[in-house]
Amino acid sequence: MSDNTVATEEKGSMGFIVLICLVATLGGFLFGFDSGVINGTVKGLDAAFGATNFASGLNVASMLLGCAAGAFFAGRLSDMFGRRNMMMLAAVFFLISAWGSGIADSSGSFIFFRILGGLAVGAASVMAPAYISEIAPARLRGGLASLQQIAIVVGLTVAFFSNYYLANVSGGATAEFRGTETWRWMFWVEIAPAALFFVLLFFIPKSPRFSMVQDDEAGARKTLTKLFGGIVAERKVNEIKASLASDHKPRLSDIFLGGKLRPIVWVGIGLAVFQQLVGINVIFYYGAVMWEAAGFTEADALKQNVFMGLMSIFATLLTVFLIDKFGRKPFLLIGSVGMAIMLAVVAWAFGTGNLVDGNLVLDPAMGKTSLYAAMAYVFFFNMTWGPVMWVLLGEMFPNQIRGSALAVAGFAQWIANFVVTLTFPLMLANIGLSASFFIYAAFAFISIFFVKMAVKETKGMELEDMVG
Numbered sequence: 001m002s003d004n005t006v007a008t009e010e011k012g013s014m015g016f017i018v019l020i021c022l023v024a025t026l027g028g029f030l031f032g033f034d035s036g037v038i039n040g041t042v043k044g045l046d047a048a049f050g051a052t053n054f055a056s057g058l059n060v061a062s063m064l065l066g067c068a069a070g071a072f073f074a075g076r077l078s079d080m081f082g083r084r085n086m087m088m089l090a091a092v093f094f095l096i097s098a099w100g101s102g103i104a105d106s107s108g109s110f111i112f113f114r115i116l117g118g119l120a121v122g123a124a125s126v127m128a129p130a131y132i133s134e135i136a137p138a139r140l141r142g143g144l145a146s147l148q149q150i151a152i153v154v155g156l157t158v159a160f161f162s163n164y165y166l167a168n169v170s171g172g173a174t175a176e177f178r179g180t181e182t183w184r185w186m187f188w189v190e191i192a193p194a195a196l197f198f199v200l201l202f203f204i205p206k207s208p209r210f211s212m213v214q215d216d217e218a219g220a221r222k223t224l225t226k227l228f229g230g231i232v233a234e235r236k237v238n239e240i241k242a243s244l245a246s247d248h249k250p251r252l253s254d255i256f257l258g259g260k261l262r263p264i265v266w267v268g269i270g271l272a273v274f275q276q277l278v279g280i281n282v283i284f285y286y287g288a289v290m291w292e293a294a295g296f297t298e299a300d301a302l303k304q305n306v307f308m309g310l311m312s313i314f315a316t317l318l319t320v321f322l323i324d325k326f327g328r329k330p331f332l333l334i335g336s337v338g339m340a341i342m343l344a345v346v347a348w349a350f351g352t353g354n355l356v357d358g359n360l361v362l363d364p365a366m367g368k369t370s371l372y373a374a375m376a377y378v379f380f381f382n383m384t385w386g387p388v389m390w391v392l393l394g395e396m397f398p399n400q401i402r403g404s405a406l407a408v409a410g411f412a413q414w415i416a417n418f419v420v421t422l423t424f425p426l427m428l429a430n431i432g433l434s435a436s437f438f439i440y441a442a443f444a445f446i447s448i449f450f451v452k453m454a455v456k457e458t459k460g461m462e463l464e465d466m467v468g
Contacts (some may be wrong), residue, residue, distance in 0.1 A: 013227050017136060021144050024131050025151035026197040027087055027124030030094050032155025033190050034063065034117050035281070039305060044173035044183025049107045051112050061141025062111040064418035067125065068411050074123035075130075075407025077366055079250040082214075083131040083207045086123055091122035091198035098190035118414075126410040129394030131403060134207040135227065138462050145394050148432045149387030157309025162189045164306055168299065179458020194247040197316040209399060209463070212240045213250065230384030241374050243399050243464040254401045255408060264467075265405050268393055274447040275389045278339050279440030280381050282424050283308070283374060296367070304371065308378050315382035327459040328388050329451060335384025336448040342377035343441035351434035385447075394460050398466045 038060050045059050070090070078086045097117025104110035128148050136144040163173075163186050170177035177185050208227075211220035217237065223234035255265045296304065323331060349370035353362040362370065397405040427436040458466070 003151075013035050013229065014140075017144070017227055020135060021132050023197075023200045023204050024087065024128045024135075026193065026200065027090060027128045028148040029158075030091075030190065030194055030197060031121045031124045032152035032157075033159045033193065034097070034121050034155075035152075036062070036156035036159035036305075036309075037163065037186050037190065038052035038116045038158065040167060041173055041183040041186050044181055044186075045110070047174045048181065048183070049110070057410075059107060059114075060421065061418050061421040063118035063121065064414050064421055065117035066120075067122035068118075068414035068418065070119035070122025070124075071126045071410025071414050072122070072407045075126050075403045075405075075410060076252055078127055078130065078210075079213070079403035082202060082210050083134070084201060085125050087127050087131070088198060088201050090120040090123040090127065091194055091201060093117065093123075095191060096192035096199065098187055098194055102184040102187040122410060122414055125390075125413075126393070129390045130406055131207055133391075133394035133463065134209045136246040137228070138460055140324060141395060142328065142391050142459065143320045145391040146316060146320045146323055146387040148390050149382065150313060150320065153309060153312035153316055153382055153386070157313060159189075160188075160305035160309045162186060164299075164303060201276045208236070209240055209310065212237070212244060217241070239462065239464045240399070241316045248378065249265055250400055250403055252404045252407075255404050260378030262401070262405075264397060265401070265408060267456075268396065268405055268409035269412045270450055270454060271389050271392060272409045273416040274443065274450060275385050276413060276416035276420050277330070277440070277443035278381070278385070279343070279420060279424075279437070279443075280378070280386070281421055281423065282436075282440070283378060285433040308375060311379055312382040312386075313373060315379045316387055319383050319387045323388065323391065324459065327457050328392055329455055329457045331384045331388045332451045333448065335380050335388070336444055336451060338344060338380035339377055339385070340444035342373045342380060343437050343444055346377065347437035347441060349373065350432070350437060384452060392455070392458065395463060396456075396466060399463060402463075 042060065049059070070093075074086045074090070093116050095111050098118060100113030101110060101117065104113060128151075129145055132145045132148065133141055135320040166177060166182050166185055166189075167173050167175075170182040173181075173183045173186070175182055205223040205226065206219065208223045212215070213224065220240070221233055221237050224236050227233070228236065255262055319331065349362070349366045352366045393406055393409050424436065427439075
């Protein structure tokens with residue numbers, strides 16, 4: 001069979017492939033919305049629950065504990081029950097969390113519902129990339145997997161815009177909107193897309209590789225035929241069968257070799273942790289608080305979040321179109337260098353400010369410098385580490401350990417996220433914005449050497465050819 005025949009059949013099924021990938025990435029949209037909505041609610045939560053600096057950080061970061069557990073258990077459970085079924089469970093948790101977060105009457109009940117939402121976010125964060133990587137053709141897998149990051153930043157942007165709109169029409173997060181505090185409505189907006197996600201998941205197929213692991217060769221062949229046509233489907237069935245023939249069904253212990261964690265799993269953990277240690281979620285979760293600390297009004301701070309969200313979408317679109325041409329590793333290196341420089345500029349700009357009545361006051365020129373550098377930093381992140389980390393985690397592991405390795409890497413990613421998010425309010429109060437951002441810049445600089453030495457290129461490789 002010629003390459004042209006394969007390409008023709010794959011091209012002929014692209015409409016169906018893109019459609020089911022878009023449905024899967026609705027989980028990424030909810031991931032982004034659930035992560036971003038907290039940005040505009042911090043003031044409301046602090047006022048409603050009388051939060052201290054630590055309690056405020058815990059209200060924001062509590063979801064991330066659920067994310068860590070969701071990522072860990074979803075990866076393993078998906079090997080048992082399937083990627084699609086775990087995404088359905090995540091959709092239910094998204095619904096309950098959105099409703100419950102808005103009705104919470106104490107920090108305890110709020111944290112409970114946020115942790116429940118975190119389970120959904122964690123599950124969606126690893127299931128969508130795994131599902132897409134197992135559906136998409138190798139030559140387009142990077143671009144299609146990058147749709148996950150587009151969905152995440154679209155979700156963030158919609159949350160930012162929704163927060164801005166609601167705060168604008170009501171007079172602020174603590175003001176009333178239709179009889180109740182505005183911050184509660186900010187959470188309730190998520191109910192509609194969560195319900196849509198749940199319904200649409202019934203219309204996409206199971207992962208063919210999961211079907212093969214479950215000894216459902218007929219189901220796998222049926223799905224692959226819909227995706228690629230009969231000739232390519234038969235070839236892929238044989239490839240998957242050969243990759244599984246000499247092994248057992250996936251289990252968590254497979255990530256160990258000779259009693260030690262496999263090197264490829266350590267690389268995945270490194271990618272996941274560095275993506276958070278550069279401080280991106282400080283911008284996403286605390287952007288409104290940070291820009292107010294830098295002298296912007298609440299309305300202006302929320303507006304900056306919307307602009308950053310739109311810019312993030314554009315940056316990720318560039319990746320979708322270019323990643324399968326230039327590869328994964330070059331994007332990571334460009335991102336590490338760009339983020340290190342921009343974070344250092346942000347730190348320097350904040351360092352020129354003065355404290356007036358406990359608030360940071362910047363010269364107008366330095367205020368603009370910090371804002372533009374932060375925007376450039378967000379652009380670099382969303383063009384590189386944002387999508388590429390998820391692309392690599394979805395495709396870099398061998399079939400036998402993919403679910404379990406994703407679980408461990410996803411768990412590490414969310415624990416790092418939790419630590420960064422919980423510590424930022426304390427760092428802000430004790431060492432200030434400038435020193436905090438110099439720390440994030442240092443981690444971005446270190447990540448350059450990690451990528452150069454540890455990360456291997458996976459562009460164009462079939463999943464059956466991954467080793468480690």
